[in-house]
Amino acid sequence: MTSPPPNAPRPLPAWKPLDAPQRRVLGVLIEKAKTTPAGYPMTLNAIVTGCNQKNNRDPITAYDDIDVGNTLGELATLGVVSEIDWLGRTAKYKHNSYEWLGVSKPELAVLTELLLRGAQAIGDLRVRAARMEPIADLAALKPIVDGLIARRLMIELSPAGRGQIVSHNLYTAHELAELKSRFAGQISRSEPVQLRETGTAERREAAPAGPRETEVAEPSAQIAALRAEVVRLAERVRILEVRIQNVRE
Numbered sequence: 168m169t170s171p172p173p174n175a176p177r178p179l180p181a182w183k184p185l186d187a188p189q190r191r192v193l194g195v196l197i198e199k200a201k202t203t204p205a206g207y208p209m210t211l212n213a214i215v216t217g218c219n220q221k222n223n224r225d226p227i228t229a230y231d232d233i234d235v236g237n238t239l240g241e242l243a244t245l246g247v248v249s250e251i252d253w254l255g256r257t258a259k260y261k262h263n264s265y266e267w268l269g270v271s272k273p274e275l276a277v278l279t280e281l282l283l284r285g286a287q288a289i290g291d292l293r294v295r296a297a298r299m300e301p302i303a304d305l306a307a308l309k310p311i312v313d314g315l316i317a318r319r320l321m322i323e324l325s326p327a328g329r330g331q332i333v334s335h336n337l338y339t340a341h342e343l344a345e346l347k348s349r350f351a352g353q354i355s356r357s358e359p360v361q362l363r364e365t366g367t368a369e370r371r372e373a374a375p376a377g378p379r380e381t382e383v384a385e386p387s388a389q390i391a392a393l394r395a396e397v398v399r400l401a402e403r404v405r406i407l408e409v410r411i412q413n414v415r416e
Contacts, residue, residue, distance in 0.1 A: 180269030182320070183245060184339045188238045191218050191228060193247060194282035196262040197275060198223070201299040208251050208259035211236055223295070225284040268320065273311050276300035278320060281335035286324055286346065289331045324350035 185193065195217035200207045209217070215235045219228050230238075239260055242248035247267040251259045264275055276299035280292055287295075293308045302308050312333065315321035324332040324346070338346060 180267060180318075181246060182268050182337065184343075185242075185245075185337045186339055187342075188230065188234060189242055189245075190282045190335075190337060191224075191230070192235060192238045193242060193262060193264065194279050196248065196260065197264055197279045198283065198299065200262065201276065201279075208261040210257050210259055211239070214239070214260065223283055269318070270315070270320070273300045273302060274315055274320075276302070277308070277311055277315065278335050278337075281321070281333070282337070286332050286334035286350075289333055290329075292333065322347075 192214060195214055196207075196209060199209055199213070199217055206213060211232055215230060215232055218224075218230045218235060221227060239248055239250070243250060245267075247263055249261055249263060251261060253259055264270070268275065268278065270278065273296075276296040277292060279299065280295045281287070284295070289308065289312065290305065293302055293305055296302055296308075302311070312321060316323065320336055322334055322336045322343075324334060332350065334346065336343070
């Protein structure tokens with residue numbers, strides 16, 4: 168189904184790690200269900216087009232109908248995608264992400280942007296996810312992110328604050344280890360959460376950053392952004408290597 172039923176108990180999520188084609192196909196199904204509902208459920212050709220479109224995608228792919236058809240079969244086996252019988256007409260597909268992931272509409276919008284683009288700055292994530300579900304500002308995004316992190320559906324790749332980089336947690340074990348290794352230096356510099364005792368934390372949050380703090384924060388955000396770009400480029404290289412191998416075979 169494409170939206171959680173009102174007032175219904177939410178079943179336990181059954182999500183598992185997904186490889187890159189699976190994440191792209193699933194992301195496309197969710198995105199189109201939210202942004203162009205008139206064209207949803209989707210045909211195989213429409214999903215191929217959605218996977219390979221140039222906007223709102225990173226990396227850019229060139230999947231064909233065989234690639235996407237095989238991936239849809241894999242996702243159906245996992246229970247996250249269903250094929251709909253249209254009485255002899257062209258088969259169409261829908262996602263079952265609300266049940267599979269155990270998420271709300273705003274949470275699914277945030278995860279979808281991460282599935283389609285990978286690691287990104289939290290400010291960019293808010294803007295991009297807002298095209299699918301209303302997320303007014305970073306304050307509105309914070310409880311969504313906190314909930315996803317608590318359920319291990321999202322990971323932090325750099326310290327909280329300006330320019331923080333986050334991603335989904337649906338990577339395969341190898342991909343996740345590689346991703347975390349690239350951001351290891353950023354994660355280790357994260358400061359512990361301060362308890363709100365006798366107003367200390369409130370005063371600390373309200374105090375403006377001094378010149379030295381600003382100087383340190385800016386390079387940190389730039390490094391985090393560069394690391395995210397390295398991750399995106401590495402994924403593009405991996406996809407190209409797979410295509411070359413397929414041609415040779």
